[in-house]
Amino acid sequence: MTRASLFAQDKRTRARNATEKRFRAYGLTAIVLALLALLWLLISIFGNGLPAFKQTFLTFPVTLEESVLDKSGTRDPAVMAKATTITYGKVLTKALEAEATAKGIDLSALKKKGLANLISEESPATLRNMVLADPSLIGQTIRFTALAGGRVDGYYKGRVTLETAALDKNTSPEQLAVADKLKEAGVLTISLNSGFVTMPDASDKRPEAAGLGIAIIGSLYMMAVVLVLALPIGVAASVYLEEFAPKNRFTDLIEVNIANLAAVPSIVYGILGLAIFINMVGLPTSAPIVGGLVLTLMTLPRIIIPTRAALKAVPPSIRDAALGIGASRLQTVTHHVLPLAMPGILTGTIIGLAQALGETAPLLLIGMVAFVRDFPGAPPSGLFDPAAALPVQIYNWTTRGDPGFVERASGAIIVLLIFLIAMNAVAIYLRRKFERRW
């Protein structure tokens, strides 16, 4: 009988190896496809959104004349408030005209309003608030940095071209030519847009002035509410169910329902929040406290489930050891079981929080989509002031007409992603820090 050589594969082995190779190819294909999709998503978001972090500004000297802005001469903000943003708009336009003339720029080709349009409609209000806050500015000449209008900003970000400008009643090729000259003269600059993360939202016509300030604060307030409520309640509920509750029909029922609650669509929690917190309890709409409570309800099962899993994963021998020495149940849990379960609990909590941070639907129902211009106060009373939320702000901006908001929405997505990545990094860090072997 001849023995088969080890160097030649028999038929079965060949078939087995082929199957294995095919399986690996499938897996690799799936992963490559997923990575490509992710890459495409990131490229499109960053391509659209990064310009939001840059902004076109006009910096020029403005003389704040008493005869225009404070005719009474009292320097009383209440009286000075009579001068409206229209007056301030004229002051700004005049000042820009003077600056352009001084730099030798020919403005004769501009139509009526062509110069005023270079400046964002938001800037007169900014200047007015500045003066009302500090009336001693009257009579002085200050260097003022105004936002450039949305079209001009779009021109430097490639959104607006000379061809589209010819068809656009809000701008003109002549205006853009003046803008180019102002840029050469150093009056018009493009620089980092810190206002994107500090300013409040702006109206539909002023994408250049729209910022995420209130949305970020609103989201932070809500996350604080969720953390303060959901973590202790969730952990306490899990510890009770896992370590103290008798195992019977009733606790089984609770267990099944917690799993079900985690699967309930989030908009249902929004309806619940509307019915309970706003209609029954009478809390204000658009308030971070209500958003936080709704998100707490939604997050609780998502914290309880991983927490219970983490508690279950603690070896029973540790509990026996502690009980055997005469530790009480609670001592056993707090001294031994919880520290061992901590990495799992924290990871679960942070993932729950991250989900809550990105949640939009329930917040729409409790009115967080309202247009808010005033910053909420400091907590705790600030929790009851109207605010926005990051994901809702994104949704809101994507529904607006001006193309400038596409850029803003993508920029807001980048901010949201940064928050999520930061939270996940914290989760990984905590996990490493608390992880122990046994």
Next chain:
Amino acid sequence: MKDQRLESRVDTQTIKIQARGAQVYYGTNHAIKDVDVDILDKTVTAFIGPSGCGKSTFLRCLNRMNDTIASCRVEGKITLDDEDIYDPRVDPVQLRARIGMVFQKPNPFPKSIYDNVAYGPKIHGLTRNKAELDAIVESCLRKAALWNEVKDRLAAPGTGLSGGQQQRLCIARAIATSPEVLLMDEPCSALDPIATAQVEELIDELRSQFSVVIVTHSMQQAARVSQRTAFFHLGNLVEYGETGQIFTNPIDPRTESYISGRIG
């Protein structure tokens, strides 16, 4: 071996733990049937018997560790110093401070060696200051014959020790609360022969201060360390008496066949 037996006779006749008509049920499974037993003070009592006969179950009745199993029900009367440990007035936590337990698998806390031993005295408020605690930790580690091996690394994790060392650490931890009775459930089953010999030696020394109850799979071990032996079979206490008598001259035929290796 038998000669050695004759030397280590029972030193005392004081009854520490007494069980009368003890029954244990897991749901409908009747795991312990009508057991009467007297466990003497300052004596090593061995529970032997085939696997699944209820040795661990009965042992866990003695410090009410069975309370943690929802389906488990204990009937009958078990007393410690003539007080019924299942009396409603008894707090099981307080009871367990007086009846220490060492488990089959070494289960040190994932904390430092020092903290493992210090934990019991801390939660029971046995010490007033750090110096006293240090003294207890040292004396317990010495009693557990572990001091010389770990004295330079008390801050190292207890889980980093070898299996035999871990088990001795668990014994040190159990005796740190100064219990009156020490229950040991197959304490050597996860250990190698050398570590086993060390633990057995230790048990013999512990006898001067505690009443020790040890469950063991190994009849040699029972013969080596115990003065009295109880043989369990299918939930019944078949025979209970002096170790020498059980091994040399068993009365019940089931004991005889187990000892000679015919059931097991």
